Amino acid sequence: DIQMTQTPSSMPASLGERVTISCRASQGISNYLNWYQQKPDGTIKPLIYYTSNLQSGVPSRFSGSGSGTDYSLTISSLEPEDFAMYYCQQYDSSPWTFGGGTKLELK
Amino acid sequence: EVQLQQSGAELVRPGTSVKLSCKVSGDTITAYYMHFVKQRPGQGLEWIGRIDPEDDSTKYAEKFKNKATLTADTSSNTAYLKLSSLTSEDTATYFCTTEGNNYAFDYWGQGVMVTVSS
Numbered sequence: 001d002i003q004m005t006q007t008p009s010s011m012p013a014s015l016g017e018r019v020t021i022s023c024r025a026s027q028g029i030s031n032y033l034n035w036y037q038q039k040p041d042g043t044i045k046p047l048i049y050y051t052s053n054l055q056s057g058v059p060s061r062f063s064g065s066g067s068g069t070d071y072s073l074t075i076s077s078l079e080p081e082d083f084a085m086y087y088c089q090q091y092d093s094s095p096w097t098f099g100g101g102t103k104l105e106l107k
Numbered sequence: 108e109v110q111l112q113q114s115g116a117e118l119v120r121p122g123t124s125v126k127l128s129c130k131v132s133g134d135t136i137t138a139y140y141m142h143f144v145k146q147r148p149g150q151g152l153e154w155i156g157r158i159d160p161e162d163d164s165t166k167y168a169e170k171f172k173n174k175a176t177l178t179a180d181t182s183s184n185t186a187y188l189k190l191s192s193l194t195s196e197d198t199a200t201y202f203c204t205t206e207g208n209n210y211a212f213d214y215w216g217q218g219v220m221v222t223v224s225s
Binding site for chain 2: 055
C-alpha cells in the first residue's frame with residue numbers, strides 16, 4: 001500500500017496568513033493526488049483534484065502543487081471558514097489511501 | 108445537485124452485522140463508482156472499497172475483504188455497506204462518496220456513526 005504522510009499534523013495560524021500543508025507519498029504517484037477539507041461537524045468537501053485543479057466552487061485562495069512523491073496545498077490568505085482538517089488522498093494505485101490529516105487551528 | 112443521504116446512527120452488539128445505506132438523489136447512481144470510507148473517533152480517513160452499480164463489480168482494501176460487503180440497488184438509487192462480525196474496532200463513522208470523472212471523491216454523505224458495544 002502507498003503510505004501518505006502529511007505534515008504538520010496541526011498548524012496554528014492567523015487570519016490572513018498564508019499556509020502550506022505538505023503531503024509525501026511512499027512512492028511516486030504521478031500527480032494522482034486529491035485534497036479534501038473536513039469541518040468540525042464532519043462534513044467533507046473536495047478541494048483539489050489531480051494535484052492542482054480546483055473543484056467547482058472552491059475559492060481561488062486554495063492551490064495545489066507537486067510531483068513525484070511530494071505535494072502541497074496552499075491557502076494564500078486564511079479566512080475564518082478555512083479552519084478545519086485537511087486530507088490528501090492518492091489514487092495512483094489501490095487501495096486508495098489518505099494522509100493522516102492536518103488540523104488548521106486559529107492562533 | 109447531487110446529494111447522498113445516509114441511514115441513521117447504529118448501536119450494535121459485538122459479533123453481529125449491520126447494513127448501512129446511502130441513497131443518491133439528483134442523478135442516477137450508475138453514473139458513479141460508489142465508495143465507502145471509515146473514520147474512527149478522532150482519527151483520519153480510511154478507504155474501505157468501491158462498487159460499480161452498473162455491473163456490481165467491487166474492489167476492497169485488503170483489510171476489509173472479510174469485513175465489508177458492498178451492494179447497490181439501481182431501482183432505488185441506493186448503495187449499501189454491510190459490516191459483519193462486528194468488534195469495538197468497527198466503532199467509527201462511515202461515509203459514502205461518489206467518484207467523479209476527475210477520479211476525486213466529489214460528493215459525500217453526512218456520515219453514519221456505528222457504535223459496537225454490549
